[in-house]
Amino acid sequence: MRYLAHSAHAQLGSLWLSCVGWVLTAMALGLIQWRVWLVSDRGVISSGVAWVGVWRACFNSHALVTPGFRVMHCRSMSLAETFTPPEIVAAQVLMLLSLVLGLCGNAGGVYALRNIYFRTQEDSPVRLAFFTTGVLCLSAAVMSLVPLLWNLISVVTNQTIEFPPEFNMPPAPDSQHVGCGIGVGMVGTVLMMVSGIIFCTYRFPVRSQRPGGSSSPAPSVSHSRGAAVNDNPAFESHEDL
Template sequence: ATMSWLCNSANCQFSVFALTTIGWILSSTSMGLVEWRIWYMKDTPLYPPGIACVGIFRVCIYRHRTNSTTTKFCYRYSYQDTFLPFEIYMAQRFLLTASIFGFFGRAFNILALRNTSVKIFEEDTYNSFIVSGVFNVAAGVFILIAVLQNYDAIINSRGITFPPSLQMPFKPDVQEVGTAIQVAGIGVLPMLLTGMFSLFYKCPLMLYQIFPTT
């Protein structure tokens, strides 16, 4: 019975690794997407109409010049930009840190799964599962904070003082949640759940080591 439980536990850990990988890929992908906030801007005497996709690392502006043509201009943020609001500034740090933590979480998970598959039930194996869980949970928390901060900024219609060269108002007429926030939100769930699973699902291995069957 103990051996059967152990095999099931190993299979579960492989499933955990797959889910963690999916969450890590989704959260990392969200960093490269620009559609975190969607701004709809009407025509005014100061600013032309258009749609702006405000991302964590850049903003892309779409202007309707004629009925059949649309121009696109993207501006990548730099460290010298002081106009970035707190939630975007922090999201840059949080998402980069989460991507690195997610990578190390997967690396320790692979090490633990390797030891499990070759029947190496040592303390290093348990520690690898724990370290993997810690990295994944920390990554999930960082992503969750970035998502919630930017979602709150959209709900409360917070503006951004973009440079005059971009010809964008402080606040748009309509501001919506973009697909990038949805992707990051979906990715954070497996990161947190599998991280917690790795932290607490080590007991069967420890029991097998302490009370081996003959």
């Protein structure tokens, strides 16, 4: 097998990009600042700011405090709730699937680079491993991009959520803007997408050829004693004497 370690520097860098993108995607899934609601009534929402995430809606309050929190009140949202908007449902499902595919992609990248640096195998499994890793990373990026863009559009168009009374959330905010959760998720998705493209574009190095366009070694010439004698006319004349 050819020495391939020098041909996978870009893929080694893309593995780091993929790992960072996967971590950022996981962080975005846990953040509550996907939608930031600004409200004028501060009777319950003391700070005038409420956050809507993928799994729960929270706000700071001096009147209502969730056990385990000092000044924050949170209520969870699940797939079974009828008020949960479809973009939140899509985020709960697709973001989790994105994490699973991204983890498999990172594992595939480690396997492919291990074959490059530490093992000797045929060329085709190495390239197939890189291509499979790239497809997994790109699939993970697409799955996370769909709910991120969907929630981004919902914020831009000022879509509201009909929360139940126990959430103590207003029926509609005075205004809302995109939170850091969507921003972190976007950065992670872009990193996963770039790493997937780099993995898919891996190519084997071209074999170097000898001058003249021939890669085969020059044939060796061996002379027998008789041939050497026949090629020397002076030697033949001496034998005749």
